[in-house]
Each structure stands twice: as structure tokens, then as C-alpha cells.
Amino acid sequence: MLKVAIVGATGYTGEELIRLLVDHPKVKITSLTAKIDKPQNISEIFSRLSGRIDLQCADLESVDDVAAISQVVFLALPHRVSMKFAPQFLQLGRKVIDLSADYRLKDTELYEKWYKVVHSSPDLVQKAVYGLPELYRAEIKKADLVANPGCYPTGIILGSAPLLKNGFVDVSDIIIDAKTGLSGAGRKAALDLHFSEITGNLKAYKINQHQHMPEISQELTNLAGESVKIVFVPHLVPLNRGILSTIYFKKSRKMGLEEALDLYKDFYKDEPFVRVKPSGQFPQIKEVFETNFCDIGIWTEQQSDTLIVISAIDNLGKGAAGQAVQNMNIMYNFKETAGLL
């Protein structure tokens, strides 16, 4: 059994990691740490796990102690905090799957601009592999440090890849209207996350200013082979889990719906976690809820300039913990769907 540590176990992502790994046939969770006043059994913190796991969660006092009892470390930490710990675990020979943004942006200047902090291990950024298996599976297999993608980027990149890779759309005019549930905001106290502020409400936020923008741009640019230009408007929707991204492309060549669907079905034909919806059908959040699937639906018409892609993921599943487990499966040659299907 692979010995696994989770650092940052008390957030929503940490909780989901535990929920998935507890049932994983090849894994044993050996260490849970978090910013916490005093050690507490994780099944008291997340009572849904009671009866399924019996392990103390304590403050991370010694990286050595955690490394001593684990082979792979999941960092479910806030941005800016991960880069304090990742180098230490790597130094000690442990593999690291980092769920923060700290190693996703290859351009550290861009990182420093968007995250407003100096990067403390820029060399590691270049060694890190962007953990989107559908695009980087081979690299993930050999990686010591995986930068697990952000939630918005995951759904948007998967929804865009076949078109951009093939040069079928105008890369200078991509509009992304995304809608997320509230768990994406993290497990923290804040007035604007109060149930009474959210239920019955709906709003856009951080228009073209969301910190996931450079990550989306980086990966879409990689796919297109030229610099892309995106508009990105995230919205907050009164639901717990899920992201629906409606992406508006301008076609650079004639393409009907069936051709577009075939393109996507072919591109993802070997992917266990990407499901392309049949013609005339579109993804729904409840269909990816608590799964590692990314569902994709397409609308276009032969004579239409526009091609619309809608992708749906669970932001804590394929958008975070599920994908991290998928990456672990790849890194350790487990069945890629182990613990996820």
C-alpha cells in the first residue's frame, strides 16, 4: 500500500481527498496535518468520515516527521503556502502533488503579478508538470512534482483542447462565461459566503481579473501554438459543488455539429474521465456531482460563425481532489480509474 500524507487536510479539498483515498484499493493514508489548534481525530472534524477513518490531524510541526511515514504528499494548501513546503518534501525524496497554484504558471513573473508575492522556488516551477492527464500523461508518469490544475482551468482547457490543437477557431476571440458553486471559495468564514447572502442570489465577480486567467491563457496558448486572447467572466451560483463553463468560439473554418462532435469524441476516445454528450444534449452539474468526470456538450451549425462548448465538472472532483488522485494513479502505475470509478 502506498503511504500517503495530506498537508492541509481540513479544507474542502482536503476532505474530498480523504473521502476518495479512504476507499482507494492501493493506498493508506498515514499522515494528516493542517493549521489546527490542537490535534483532533479527522472523523470528528468531518463527521461524514466517522467509522471510515480513524486518524489524528495535527499541526504540521516537522516536515521530516511527515516524510518519514509517507511516500507521496498531497499539498492541499492555499496559494503562496505550498511553495514553503514542496521544496522540503522533494528534498527528502518524496513525490509531491500540489493542489495550489504555486507551480502551475511557468512564467514566474506572471505568477508574481497575479498572486502578488515573490516566488521562493522558481527553479522547481520549471521541473513541475502541469497535472492535466488528458494533455500531459506521459510527463506526469515521470514527475516528482505535479502542479494540479485549478478548477476553472480544468473544465475550460478540456472544453477547448480539440479545437485549439487543430487550429479550427480564432484564438484572438474566446469568451468564457463560467458559473461556479460555493465550495470553490474554500472552507472559511466570510460574510459574503453566508447562506443568506447566497441563496436566491447570483452574480458575476472578478471579471477578467480572476487569478485563474493566466493559467487558462498559458495552457490554451500551449494548445494553439500561438498566443490566445480570452475574456473570462466567472459567476457565483447558489450550489455547493460544480462548475459549468460556457465557451464561445469563432470558427476559422466551416464546421457542422456532427464534425465538431466527432472531433471531440476522437480527441477523448481513450479518456476514461471525459464524456462527450450526444448531439443536442448538454452537460448538467448534477451528472458530474462527486465524480471525476468532465462532461462536454457542443452547439454549432454549419452556417454559424459561432461554436459553443459547454463543459461541466465537480470543482472538488475533476477540478481538485479527483484529478489529484488520478495524477497519483498515473505516477504510481495504478489503474488510472482506481478509487475514482
Next chain:
Amino acid sequence: MLKVAIVGATGYTGEELIRLLVDHPKVKITSLTAKIDKPQNISEIFSRLSGRIDLQCADLESVDDVAAISQVVFLALPHRVSMKFAPQFLQLGRKVIDLSADYRLKDTELYEKWYKVVHSSPDLVQKAVYGLPELYRAEIKKADLVANPGCYPTGIILGSAPLLKNGFVDVSDIIIDAKTGLSGAGRKAALDLHFSEITGNLKAYKINQHQHMPEISQELTNLAGESVKIVFVPHLVPLNRGILSTIYFKKSRKMGLEEALDLYKDFYKDEPFVRVKPSGQFPQIKEVFETNFCDIGIWTEQQSDTLIVISAIDNLGKGAAGQAVQNMNIMYNFKETAGLL
């Protein structure tokens, strides 16, 4: 007191009309009818109204009887049904405010294509006034038949008018990503409206096929003075009331945010029900909940090609019953905000 009849009183729009008119200082509701098995007090059907109104709601058996006790008639009926009754009430000299789609589209061929029925009173279509006060106040003042706008069109047209009227954007490339609550689907039994199908869910539907498309196109074309081309993707969001429309324009001239905001503030400076948000702020559904307001927020930058307008309305308020009352206020020279503020 103006004597008012509501035909179709038992839908969500009918309920909201009653709620507003019960408190209206110049109005007395004298007749409530609906498709109903046996007469029932409206305060039993909608118990929230109990203690505020005491009136039977019965099947509409005789247009003459209803006309005999009313001066103005609100038709809160399904599409295709209104056009059976509007001509009769008009014939009897009653003014009609029709909340269905039957008299909104000036091109009856278009109506017949989208609503899949032959129009039975095409002549009246031409006499009907499109009841959006911000654009047609003078005509509404003199109208006998007002075609109250659809919910999606209201928010989208108000969000687009200043730009299109001034020719500041590319009319061939308008993308509308709209999100609606469930009351817009009407008060009816249907599996896909089941609470368990909607809570925690989110999806697009009727992409570029929603019956409000030709209505939006007609009015945007009128504003622009040339044929517009829109992409329209409605989404269902787990909330009861409200529509948020995120509209993506391509600018046809340089324009910074302040200039855009000034344009909107100026365009709507005398409008009691349109609120333009300050720079950097965007509308929220809860801020227009149960009101007749349309809130508008704008994002652009000097160097950006894109200008984003976000508008929010309550689909039963400004998107239906509230606007109908506003129209009535204009038709009868009441204070325009009477019963609404």
C-alpha cells in the same frame, strides 16, 4: 379607483400581479379568472394573500361579464391563448395589457414559425405597443393594447439599448449568456421542475432556440437601425426568481469604462426603474428581488475590444407583472412608480 381584471390569475405572474395591485393606491381588483375546476377564493389558492384580498377566482365563462366590471384587463395567459381573448376585450372597449408573447412580434410570420400556430388577429399585432416604457413610453400612454415584454428580452434590451442606439458596437456579434430562476418556467407540474432535479444542478437549455430570440432580435434591430445577429444561451439556475444576463459586445470605437458608464447613466437618467451600478460593481439578483428594477453593470477597458454588460431583473417583477403595472400607470396617467416603490 381603476377597476382591474386579471385573466389567468393562478399562475406565478397572476399571483405577482395580485400582490402588486392589492397595494396599489389607485386600483381595485374586481375580477379574477383562470382555468379552474370550481370557483375558489384567491386567498385560498395563494395563502400568502390571505387577509389582504377577499375575491373569488372562477373559470372565465363570459368575456362580457368580466368586461362589465372592469376597465383594464391583464391577460396573464400562456402564449397562443391570449389572442383568443384580447380581441374580445378590445371590441368591448376595454384596454388590454397582455403578458403573453402573442402581440410582441410585429412580423407574424416569425411569430408563427417560433410559436408554431397561426396568428388569429394579425391586424391587432400592428396596433399593439411593445410595453417597454424606457423605449416606448409615449406610445404606451396612448395604447389600447400593450404587449408586455418577455422576461429575458426586458433585461437584455435594457442592457443593450444605449450602445445600439448610438452605434457603438458591432451589431453582427452579440453574445448573450443568460441565467434564469425557475419561476420563469411557470407554475405547472413537470418532472424537470422537481426540486430534486434542480437543487444542486445547473444547465444550459434551448441554445439559440429559445422562443424569446426573435423578440430580442426585433427590438435590438429597432434600436440599431440595422439587422443584428445574436447568440443566445439561456441557463437554468437553482433559484426561484431572477434573471442575470451577461452580454458580450465588440466595440466599434474606442471607449473606456467611465465613458461607457456615463453613456448608460445619461441614457437612463430619468428612468425610475433602471439603476446603473458604479464603476467596478455588478448587479446581483438579490438586489432586484421582488422589485421592478433593472440593474446594469458594465465592464470594459480603453484598450479592450470587448464591452460586457450585465443586467439583472426579477423575472416576475420588471420581467412580467411589475412592468405590466408600470405600463398601466403610464396608460392611466398615474405616477409611474405607484404601487411599485
Next chain:
Amino acid sequence: MLKVAIVGATGYTGEELIRLLVDHPKVKITSLTAKIDKPQNISEIFSRLSGRIDLQCADLESVDDVAAISQVVFLALPHRVSMKFAPQFLQLGRKVIDLSADYRLKDTELYEKWYKVVHSSPDLVQKAVYGLPELYRAEIKKADLVANPGCYPTGIILGSAPLLKNGFVDVSDIIIDAKTGLSGAGRKAALDLHFSEITGNLKAYKINQHQHMPEISQELTNLAGESVKIVFVPHLVPLNRGILSTIYFKKSRKMGLEEALDLYKDFYKDEPFVRVKPSGQFPQIKEVFETNFCDIGIWTEQQSDTLIVISAIDNLGKGAAGQAVQNMNIMYNFKETAGLL
């Protein structure tokens, strides 16, 4: 116009007070204060009010300044804070309607035990009138200081009064199973109020330990003329506004359903804000939403020992701000329903 000050304007109760008073035909809001970093227009804090009120909300620096421009003061403050200000406003000859718990409990020892603080103006406690109009209308009329009832107590006392007043039930065995929405928890940042913690969830809390217990006991004891014994289990339900209280009584005499309903209808026959449901019907939260009504439904059978009363209120309406306005109407000889119906 009566000049009104609201101290503590930025909570949910403050917001609801403003929403009601803005439309009140006899009132002008002249002062809004709150714990706030720098003065801000209230319509920016609560954008739903934008276009309806234009008034700065500032930190309360001088009681004299507030008193100078107001005749009546609503204290929408947390428990323990109100008693700092109420004496000062009264001293200056202003009438005070206090929405906190500070002047509700006649037994200050009990107050000090439950609220864990020494009462700083015990003499005023005795002068304060408990602001439940259905029981204390005459006293409210003459009061200088009204202690506006708690949300749970309002629905429970109104649901119990006719039975207890007439001695028809066992006062030693009253079980209250109450369910509240989240706005009752107040407008504040807290992890357990996070949307993701509440949606899809349901739980009991503070069993027999809720601070409203002594208030309920005090008033039920007053009604019964002897000491009552209650069990009180509040539950948190994923909705914004509303309290449903299901109260289980043991009958001390034979009584059928019709007799019970007649008792209630008679008891409340002159009350504009209490609606007794017909036989076989029970209150629903949506029917009292954003109203000042208390709806009551009853179940019993001739041969049953048990009589069940279900009452529904909006916790911010009849349970707080609505009732406070009703009290003001009574104190100033306005029509009791002014601004509320």
C-alpha cells in the same frame, strides 16, 4: 412625519427595518448608525435599497447628535450592547424600541445567567413593555421603552396563548420543535454559516439551551398564571427567512378540532396579523415570507390526548423588524397596519 433613528442599521434586522420604514406613510428615517469603519451611503451597503433611500450610515459617535434629529430610536443591536444606549436615549426623552433581548426578561438574575453579563440598567427592565401587541397592546401604547420580542418567542407565544390563557392544556408538558432559517443567525462571518455547510444540511442545535428559552417560559407562565415547563429544540433549515414552530400540548380537557379552531379564531378575531388556518390546513413559510403575519394551524381529534399547534412567521418580519414597526404604529397612534400591509 415621525423622525426615526436606527442604531445598528447594517444587520439583517436593520436592513429590514429600513425596507419597511422607507415605505411607511408617516415616517421619515433621519439617522442611521452602525459599527462601521467609515461613513457610507446605506444604499451602497444594501444595494436593494438603491434608488429608494439616500442617507449616510455612520459610526454612532454621539447619542446626543442622533437624539437631536430623531423622535423614536430603534436599537437593532446585539444583546448586551443595547443596554449601553437605551438609558441614554430615554434620558434625552426619546422613545426606544429595542430589538435585542436586554429588556425582555423581567427577572434580571435570569438574564444574567442566560446572557452571562451583569445588567447595567435593571430599573429600566421593570419599566420596559414586552412588545407583543396581541398580548400587551394597551401597555405598548403608553410605553417609552419597548422590548421587542425574540423571533422564536413570537411564534411560540402566539401559538400557545389561547390554550394557556384558558387553562386547556397541561402546563408541565409542552414540547416545542422549532425550525429556523439562516438570517436568524445574523449578518456575520462564520464558518458554520457558509453556504456549503448549510445547503443540503439540517440539524438541531442548542437543545434546551437556546437563550430564548427563559423568554418563552416567562411569557407562557404569564399566560398560564402558573409556572410552565417546556422542552425546546431549535433546528437549522436551509432557508433564508422563516420560523416554523411545531408545538405539542397535552390537553387537560376534551376538545375537538373545531372547538380548538374556534378558540383560536375568537382569541385573534381582532388581530390584523394573526391568521388561523382552516381545518386540515397548516402554515407554510412561503406564505408569511416578508410579511408581518403569524399563521397558525391546529391538529387534534376529540379522543386524542395531544393537541398540535404549528405557527409560522418570518423571523425578520413578525419576528423582528415588522413587529417593531407594529409597535411604533401603536405607540404613535398610527394605523396599526401602516407600512406593513
Next chain:
Amino acid sequence: MLKVAIVGATGYTGEELIRLLVDHPKVKITSLTAKIDKPQNISEIFSRLSGRIDLQCADLESVDDVAAISQVVFLALPHRVSMKFAPQFLQLGRKVIDLSADYRLKDTELYEKWYKVVHSSPDLVQKAVYGLPELYRAEIKKADLVANPGCYPTGIILGSAPLLKNGFVDVSDIIIDAKTGLSGAGRKAALDLHFSEITGNLKAYKINQHQHMPEISQELTNLAGESVKIVFVPHLVPLNRGILSTIYFKKSRKMGLEEALDLYKDFYKDEPFVRVKPSGQFPQIKEVFETNFCDIGIWTEQQSDTLIVISAIDNLGKGAAGQAVQNMNIMYNFKETAGLL
């Protein structure tokens, strides 16, 4: 692999059965039938299952055909429909787990009174085993026909068993205040299940008239060894899944909280699916969501007459499909938690 048929696969219970059985290590689903117009792949009906199961769901035309390819049959049918099919499958030598109410009530007169239909196989009623493993494990092991308990009864019986079995409470005075989510109402079109009727709402229904009453009474009476008298008030709460039952007992002997907790912990010490909460903690719906757990919390004090038990289950999990799978595991000597933990 055990070959499993599900009759009535298109309801919420059917969907949950499939979701659980698809992952079950010892089972293969071989037949899915339902009242359906034309055969359709189940992963189209429930797209969440897409990629996990590939099986047609068709109308049940021949019991023989279904029996030919299955060893055990789950009947996820409405009450009154199951009894048409159960005898046929049993006749053919198949084991049957019936999730309807048809074989739960040993007194068929009672069944006929509450379900308003003549029972067509009263003999089988006597052979059926009530499928609550915590009480009837030995009988279930040998059963051919298991009557899977109702959702309300499951949580209530488990919450009551230790007290009643030991005679520690007054059996003539048991008050049950239960709160359920909407999936319990079934997957069907109905106006009162419309999202807009439920969100923001809360109400009691079928007070002392719910069809689960005689089932609860039967089992509590069995436990107590004498006839019990219950009051049962179910409430509808705006959530998808989950039942929270707050049960009010009168103690017949002195008992403190620790003693009560010990009683429960001891009673359920070998049960994998009953979790007794520590002192001062109470169950939450989200902690049992999509699980087969029943969580139980207790409140009492030494000097209090009252003892309160709160139990929480997922109505589709332990309250239906989860428990049915647990019963199957017992019947076929699988690990009892297989496919459930």
C-alpha cells in the same frame, strides 16, 4: 458474480440502487425494467451513470425473461404494484427484495386500511421478513422475500430500539417530529414538488396520517412488547436527500445522559452502519448524505422527564437502496458492508 435485476429502475430509488450496485464487488446487474415507452440505455436516463454502466432499460413484459437472467430481484416499485410481481418471482425461485410497503405490515387489514387496496398475496406477507438488519439479521439471512423498511420508519425505529427494548420509556407517549428532503416524494411531475414551491419553504404535512405510521407502530410495539402510542408529524424541508427525526420520549426511570449514551453504544456496538454521536453532539444530514449510515444523538439530563433522540439517515441510502443492498449482502453471505463503505 450474483446476477441482479431491478424492476422499477427509473425512480430515485432505482437510480440509487444502480449507483450502488455498479460498484459492488460481488454483483452484476443483468436486468433493468421500468414503466417506459421504449427501451433506452439507463445511462441516457441517468447521465450521471454514463461511462459506468451500459444496459438497456425496457418495459417489464415478461417476468420469466427477467427471472431467466437474474438470481435476485429488487422491486423498486410503488406501493400496490409490488405485490403483483413479487409472487411471480418467488414462484420462479428468485429471491425478492421489495422496497415498497406491500409486505411490511403483518396485519393485512391495517395495510388495506392505510393503502386503500385489497392485498392480493396475504400469505406471503407472513413469510416476508422485515428488512431492518439491526433487528432481524438472522431472519434476513434465510429470507426469500425481504420487505425493505420505509424511510421514516428506518430512522425512527433505530432511534427508538434501545429504549423500547429495555422498557425505559413510557410507550404511551412518544412524539416524533420528522423532517424530510424532497427525493422522498419520488421522481414524478407534481406542482407541489416544483422548485419554486419548495425553495424557501417549509411545512408540515399528513399529520398523524402518513402511511408510514402503522409500520412505525408495528415495529415499536414489537420492540416494547406492548402496544405503543405515537404522534407523528412529518415536515417537508428544502433539501434533496435526508431525514432527520427528533423523537421525544418520557422516561419511565431515572437516567442520565451518559447512561443513555452507553445504552445506545452498547446496543449498536457491532453494527457497522449505526453511529452514536458523542455527548453534546447531534446528527447532521450532510454527514449521512449518500451513505448507509444512521447517526443517532441523544439529549437528556438526570433530573429531566424527557429524553430526546435525534436520528439522521439518507432516505435513499439507509432509508431505501442502501439498506436493500445491505439486506442482499446478508442474504448472500457477502461482507455486510460490501459496496456500501
